[in-house]
Amino acid sequence: MTYQMALAALSDPTRRQVFERVLAAPQPVGLIAAGLPVSRPAVSQHLRVLKEAGLVDERRRGTRRLYVANPQALGELRAAIEAMWREALAGMAARIDEEMER
């Protein structure tokens, strides 16, 4: 159920870059924005989407806010994709078997 939000969140290229930076190391917003070709508010908005999808958590550190990747939502997405993958493999195997019969 939640994996759909994670999928949608990671579908945007810029937002995926934001997430990958957070993944590499917990960072404040300003630092993330400094390495990207978009403004800081844009990064803030992306982080909100990532947070709503459960992919990211927020830690207030004084006036800064560290964003940290959350493995759980990513794990659910992983499981969903893997289930689809297995289903595709099974379907392919079944089709090959049908082919063999002839």
Add this chain to the structure above:
Amino acid sequence: MTYQMALAALSDPTRRQVFERVLAAPQPVGLIAAGLPVSRPAVSQHLRVLKEAGLVDERRRGTRRLYVANPQALGELRAAIEAMWREALAGMAARIDEEMER
């Protein structure tokens, strides 16, 4: 590299439904559209996007076209998501270790 297109392709809810139907069994366009609240051309367009992302293959069967899920693109997406997942887990473990030191 291709996993980004797969990610974008699966981010749309309707398109994900289309893909899951194809995943369950190879089907012609009309049959897919019959079970969804959108028109047949819309399904055709979704299938084109899925095809460009490598998630789906096309088999012409006379006047019909069977769409079949392709495990490969799904496998690449799976690998990419799994890599991110592991990275998130590693980061979390490292943070817990730091916590222990204090």
Add this chain to the structure above:
DNA sequence: GACTAACGTTAGTTATGACTTACCAAATGG
């Protein structure tokens, strides 16, 4: 060789969402 079935394509509309600029809030340092 028309007719039909099944489908892709095009054009046009509309809604969504990514982005920037300007503004506001909270915490820290002098």
Add this chain to the structure above:
DNA sequence: CCATTTGGTAAGTCATAACTAACGTTAGTC
């Protein structure tokens, strides 16, 4: 306290993309 740093929020703009309706296309069928 006042200024600075850091960052979220609001409003507005613009591009993208999802959808429908109409049309074109190909392969079987009588």
